[in-house]
Amino acid sequence: MFTAATLAILATMLLTIVRALLGPSIYDRILAVNSFGTKTVLLIAVFGFLTGRPDFLDIALVYALVNFVGTIAVLKFFEYDDLGSGAYQDDDF
Amino acid sequence: MTEQIVIVTLLTFLVISVVGIIVLRNLLAAVILLGLYSLVAAGAFVVMDAVDVAFTEAAVGAGISTILLLGALSYTTHVQKPQKHNNYAALLFVTVTGALLIYGSLDLPGYGSATSPVQAHPEVGRRFIDESILETGVPNIVTSVLASYRGYDTLGETAVVFTAGIAVLSLLGRRRRLTRDEHSNSTDEEDLV
Numbered sequence: 057m058f059t060a061a062t063l064a065i066l067a068t069m070l071l072t073i074v075r076a077l078l079g080p081s082i083y084d085r086i087l088a089v090n091s092f093g094t095k096t097v098l099l100i101a102v103f104g105f106l107t108g109r110p111d112f113l114d115i116a117l118v119y120a121l122v123n124f125v126g127t128i129a130v131l132k133f134f135e136y137d138d139l140g141s142g143a144y145q146d147d148d149f
Numbered sequence: 150m151t152e153q154i155v156i157v158t159l160l161t162f163l164v165i166s167v168v169g170i171i172v173l174r175n176l177l178a179a180v181i182l183l184g185l186y187s188l189v190a191a192g193a194f195v196v197m198d199a200v201d202v203a204f205t206e207a208a209v210g211a212g213i214s215t216i217l218l219l220g221a222l223s224y225t226t227h228v229q230k231p232q233k234h235n236n237y238a239a240l241l242f243v244t245v246t247g248a249l250l251i252y253g254s255l256d257l258p259g260y261g262s263a264t265s266p267v268q269a270h271p272e273v274g275r276r277f278i279d280e281s282i283l284e285t286g287v288p289n290i291v292t293s294v295l296a297s298y299r300g301y302d303t304l305g306e307t308a309v310v311f312t313a314g315i316a317v318l319s320l321l322g323r324r325r326r327l328t329r330d331e332h333s334n335s336t337d338e339e340d341l342v
Contacts, residue, residue, distance in 0.1 A: 076185055086181060092188060096191070099192055129219055133222070
């Protein structure tokens with residue numbers, strides 16, 4: 057049961073890697089890496105139950121957080137071409 | 150069996166993403182793939198039970214260095230310039246170094262082997278478990294090894310991290326102080342007027 061789930065997750069990871077490599081637009085790559093991060097979280101969770109030690113679920117949660125921060129950073133960079141706060145100040149003043 | 154399939158598949162993903170990083174000319178895409186590489190590596194570390202290493206890899210590799218590289222990219226262009234000459238000497242050097250590293254890993258004990266010298270030594274582990282609390286007074290065995298038995302090693306590591314921190318601060322802080330001095334100079338002149 058968990059074995060089948062693990063293999064299915066690995067197959068999905070391969071598909072997202074292919075999309076990240078080929079993806080013509082940058083959005084394809086960002087979406088591919090984001091969903092790959094989700095697959096990593098799933099893999100850690102399912103693998104924990106596969107080996108009978110689901111102690112690493114907390115780690116999976118941290119991965120979800122790191123993945124979110126990374127995606128936000130890439131998207132912000134893509135939108136403003138900068139990681140500083142310059143783009144916001146124009147609106148404020 | 151499934152464990153080995155998972156590890157081998159994850160290592161294959163590592164190779165695929167590295168080849169992608171080398172081949173791609175779009176630097177933003179390469180940075181994104183580098184984040185993917187770190188996620189795969191962290192997943193492989195978790196599968197191999199090295200949770201602390203995986204934690205560091207996810208936080209530093211996928212989180213901080215992606216953001217730092219994006220910050221560096223904002224000062225340059227998004228597309229790598231085509232190389233005019235071939236670095237065959239560098240390729241040879243890297244191949245030889247990699248072959249030497251693989252050769253050096255050949256006589257290491259197998260992954261998870263119960264007969265490796267660390268596990269098979271009759272006294273070391275037992276001694277830490279039984280006597281570390283008496284000898285060091287530290288309740289946590291890992292902490293007693295890090296802070297007492299291996300204290301000089303940890304002190305050296307801390308010195309290295311401290312030096313790196315000072316170097317970064319002196320590089321970044323100097324620029325800020327210069328701009329502040331310019332501001333203060335102008336206000337001084339205004340005060341004089």
